Amino acid sequence: MHERAYQLFEAQQTERGIDVQQVKEKIKALAIETPSWGYGDSGTRFKVFKKVGVPRDPFEKISDAAVVHRLTGACPSVAIHIPWDKVDDYDKLSKHAKELGVRIGGVNPNVFQEEEYMLGSITNADPVIRRKATNHLLECVDIAKAVNSDIVSLWIADGTNYPGQGDIRKRKHWLHESFAEVYQALPDDMRMLIEYKFFEPGFYHTDLADWGMAYNVANQLGPKAQVLVDTGHHPQGTNVEHIVAYLLDEQKLGGFHFNSRKYADDDLIVGTSNPYELFLIFYQIIDALQDADAGVRQTAENIAYMIDQSHAIEPKIPAMIRSILNVQTQYAKALLIDLNKVRKAQEAQDVLAAEQAVREAFEFDVNPLLQTIREEMGLPLNPMQAYLDSSYPEQILERGIGGASW
């Protein structure tokens, strides 16, 4: 039935003036990086639930990520987290990835899980700890070179819990100094993406609390520093797509960490809480791809799309497949927006028509389209079912319980 459904879809969209061929090409080209840590155990502060079959080392994590890519065709790279994914031989790790059809993507330092970092890493009042933390960031630049990655992705978990606990301005200076040193170490073709977070684990203040702080330091550093938007890192009621549009316009949007949330930084499967928000984010990106300014267009083209979730209660690989399908769905819908119609309504100041021109695209069923694309790419029509029907779920059971976790 999906062929018939697709034919109808194509006819409908063509009638609307949508170039379906182009839409298909764009969807095929969408690459979403999955995180190595998304395949390990995770949890809340109350409990990390242990699952059988979770990968025991970086090599197994990449194997799992490769399965997701094989089934979806959309995840050619895998982000790694250091020291969780520290290995003696990065060449070997890269080769392992390559053999499985993927490559290593963003390198993520970890400056929040050692005892010394309790009161801050690169913003710690103790210069010895700051030095150690910055050295770790520099090490990650080296690892990125070693694995041929062009992205170092920085989440600094620093913050304070109480008024007065830290000197806010001094900590800002220390953070800028550390980042400046990292920036200097970047090769020409490498970008550092700077993530911000409204709260947690610092509850009173986080040193990089919002896009404005991430943007400001990126701006002061130079063109190789950009902002990374984690969709769960904002206060309630934030218009995330506005921030996306703003950063695109300033040519400072570097990438995304996709996930979803209802209240705090829940790190749930992307697209499950408010799918319309994801659609509206893609609308801003697609609109920017047609900007008059080549710099804006180029920024939009180079966005690094990454999943960053902590699915604690679901089986890991299926949860990742679901995430990828959800991103594809909203991206596909956003590509169906008739941007000319939207713009005409905006110019005519027709509020209802403009709103409707955006939302009508959201109402289409893009499953026939996505299935057809998968068929054309030689992928299973239903990647989730294909995974469940495969031998992989059983195969990994031999790993036992107590694999990698964070």
Next chain:
Amino acid sequence: MHERAYQLFEAQQTERGIDVQQVKEKIKALAIETPSWGYGDSGTRFKVFKKVGVPRDPFEKISDAAVVHRLTGACPSVAIHIPWDKVDDYDKLSKHAKELGVRIGGVNPNVFQEEEYMLGSITNADPVIRRKATNHLLECVDIAKAVNSDIVSLWIADGTNYPGQGDIRKRKHWLHESFAEVYQALPDDMRMLIEYKFFEPGFYHTDLADWGMAYNVANQLGPKAQVLVDTGHHPQGTNVEHIVAYLLDEQKLGGFHFNSRKYADDDLIVGTSNPYELFLIFYQIIDALQDADAGVRQTAENIAYMIDQSHAIEPKIPAMIRSILNVQTQYAKALLIDLNKVRKAQEAQDVLAAEQAVREAFEFDVNPLLQTIREEMGLPLNPMQAYLDSSYPEQILERGIGGASW
């Protein structure tokens, strides 16, 4: 200098028509329960920082709690958490407490840290797991009897992460059924306090999400079931003191878990984030103590005040002492409200005068009062300094690292 300060304070308050003697008696009578788990290691989902000197078993936790009581005179009981504080011989534990000048207070079951509870405990779709969870609640009633406690304090961490994951109405029924069974098991002089929480660890829905759900089930159960208000378990912008006043009026306020927060359930030291809120909570309680209805007055008199914090980065015992001092400070200030003045302004519909009549009490410095009270009770004037100057901080170092945690 504090004598001179106290003399002035007494003169000032007497002039305002405040019965300082009565205020002093009330402050001396304020009992705040500290939680055994507040003396162990804790953290965020990102990291539990390990401290040297943390108690290694329930006996040592009670020893620490007894030190806090010895220094503040305000913490005669200690809440326990089962199975964290499970022992073979509860009589021995009770005696240990008694010898140290304290007693065991509220018994808190734990239905969130076993693998079976991943998708719910008493609301789990699997009847075997529900049975196990209810049995654990019943066990806690038995333990409460064994330790001569009159409170079982129930936080059910059940919830779901996604729309559709659970059958919301069925889960409600299961929860009510389980609670009914527990209620039946309560001896006449024991209360069950029902805690609610807006989010976490369930991110899509928590089965007891707000005071209304806790109140409704308590109401259906009977007079021995009451609501427990954790000050950090509300959505942003909530008027917590309104809920307190409402529950008092319905004679269903059973107790508090005190802590503070800025964004989510941060579990910081009570009174550090918005001390005025704590003051306003006490204002409602003190006002209810003068209610025309004896039932309301009695409810207010029987409130169980408990600390429930997760101070992850501070030394444990000092953090607890600070919490107690902060609660005393706000309680003392609230006792300085001239309620007649407030009520007259309310009746005269004088908004500014009514607001000012409440807030002027908040502006007084109650340190001289609290110091004088401590002097009269034979306590150190500055319990924090007395602790730091004592041999206890050094003494506990021999416990080493890696004590109890949650």
Next chain:
Amino acid sequence: MHERAYQLFEAQQTERGIDVQQVKEKIKALAIETPSWGYGDSGTRFKVFKKVGVPRDPFEKISDAAVVHRLTGACPSVAIHIPWDKVDDYDKLSKHAKELGVRIGGVNPNVFQEEEYMLGSITNADPVIRRKATNHLLECVDIAKAVNSDIVSLWIADGTNYPGQGDIRKRKHWLHESFAEVYQALPDDMRMLIEYKFFEPGFYHTDLADWGMAYNVANQLGPKAQVLVDTGHHPQGTNVEHIVAYLLDEQKLGGFHFNSRKYADDDLIVGTSNPYELFLIFYQIIDALQDADAGVRQTAENIAYMIDQSHAIEPKIPAMIRSILNVQTQYAKALLIDLNKVRKAQEAQDVLAAEQAVREAFEFDVNPLLQTIREEMGLPLNPMQAYLDSSYPEQILERGIGGASW
């Protein structure tokens, strides 16, 4: 093309086991009340923008509402607001409605726009003002009788701006007393729906702040008192569908005020901010319609669906049509949920399958279905276009500027 699309839709759904005929009947039976005040000028506190063609009196408001019903077939009744819609002869107003194919629905008292109500209406410290306000509520019961309506819908805007300003417990008692008097006056077949609101216009506390307070008073009054859920009246992060399910289970959900919001009580067109939330609300209702308990089923069947928006910048009638279409869309999608599939996955504790079973229904394009239904009902396929193409928009221009507003 919509016939072809509908054929495909029917085939798809039949294959999924959905009884499309039944779905169509249910959608045809969905009645959504529009509010008379939704046709007048409105705005924010900063500015009410005046539009040409806005109705000048209650008769013209009903005429506009009748147009919306004529085009959508879904809005057979019109809510009125007293005194905004006060007329000398309610019989005449009812006949006017009847002639235009609609009837008068819920009667809404207004106790917030007279100078006396500045510090409260039925909770005012002044008994004379309380009497006046209660009398107005009773007058609305009489008006409801006069217009043959069976619903009085109560939003009490009372609250305070400052701590201490009002006596929270006394105000609660006064509110309960007033409602008890109204309840006594209700004829057997009339319901009073009690609305709650988290904030505004009272900024410190609102006397009916949440569903729990509305539920509690409704419970104490009796079966003719129920709770009304306004989708915009909750704190950020609230799971509204949970409250819906909870109230259904307690047989206390009386109706809805639909609208949407991003931050506060924005009163935007329903379904424009987070359409998935509306879908999930309908999921809970449809699920409850199959409950084992006849009382729960009956409650779900008798829900009063009402629009309550303040679309300040859009043309009024088109904004209302859009609202109706959005509600129909999400209701139709929710009817496509395979409830058996959901329940099986819930029982099997398969988190991903259960979530997906709910969300897959959201992904279908229900436009072909809705168009076919309209065709079968003799309605325009596209009610919005039909309106814009009609002579009505021009016709109302003769009303000039400066019509009704709130």
Next chain:
Amino acid sequence: MHERAYQLFEAQQTERGIDVQQVKEKIKALAIETPSWGYGDSGTRFKVFKKVGVPRDPFEKISDAAVVHRLTGACPSVAIHIPWDKVDDYDKLSKHAKELGVRIGGVNPNVFQEEEYMLGSITNADPVIRRKATNHLLECVDIAKAVNSDIVSLWIADGTNYPGQGDIRKRKHWLHESFAEVYQALPDDMRMLIEYKFFEPGFYHTDLADWGMAYNVANQLGPKAQVLVDTGHHPQGTNVEHIVAYLLDEQKLGGFHFNSRKYADDDLIVGTSNPYELFLIFYQIIDALQDADAGVRQTAENIAYMIDQSHAIEPKIPAMIRSILNVQTQYAKALLIDLNKVRKAQEAQDVLAAEQAVREAFEFDVNPLLQTIREEMGLPLNPMQAYLDSSYPEQILERGIGGASW
């Protein structure tokens, strides 16, 4: 008794190492601007309550502001809003102010109360409207020159209500263009302060949504453009003092609009909702006044403190007096922080000691200090009582009802 209290206070603070003389001088030097519109009627979207005695024109507003200054000694300037305060002869207005002992301060344009601005002013898709709006901003620069003011304070109420309604990036460009034109028109000694707001009246997006957007445009414009922080314009859970510290460090904090709120932009009397927040804001400012960088110190010295409230239910002049007293109280407390002690604890990484070093200052009763200062300045000890006892409240009754409102 206050002399005795002050003597004790002085002794206590001197013992703590605080230079009381310096504290007194700083408090005496604190100037807080009151807004002309704060003396007129205001309300919520539901109702503007009309009060007897409200000023009928700009001259009477300034008279009222002068009374507040006469009683508090802290409000030497009055902000004006154009066109609300438009007069034919600004020289006459300035002289009127001078005669009464005050002067005209910040000039605030109004680009939200004309029909043309419904869909935006300087970001409107229509260039004619943008031109009109920018001309109004330029007019305000001229008025500022005419009244010898050095501040133009810009709140642009532009935003959209729905996704797709406006072109976010284009609107950003239009806003920047308009501001650039205004910047060019500024004389050397005039600053433009750029205000941001998270929501309202635009509910989907506001064009200047947060400090980051205001900062970015100010940065691109140059040193005469700075950010204005309205304490009520942030999402829930925001650490406002962090933003303050950040902007100070970047030398871009220009001023404040003080008020308080519990949920949205409630515009209540400053210091009534969470007084500790105001204290913590002043702590950051006072700390920055000792910064090593002269630019940071100078920025902190030049902050323009302004009240911006919409007290709808209170008598106007008393509400303003209360606001001033509340700001003085928190400023005075912040001046009692022993900054050396805080910094030592920060350096020693002693979390509890650092928090306590800040909060202990908040606990002091500064009333004796403020009363002594008033005595020394020849002001009434209790400005509120002095006002109520004066003939002014009765005198203004002759103005009748229906004065200025917004």
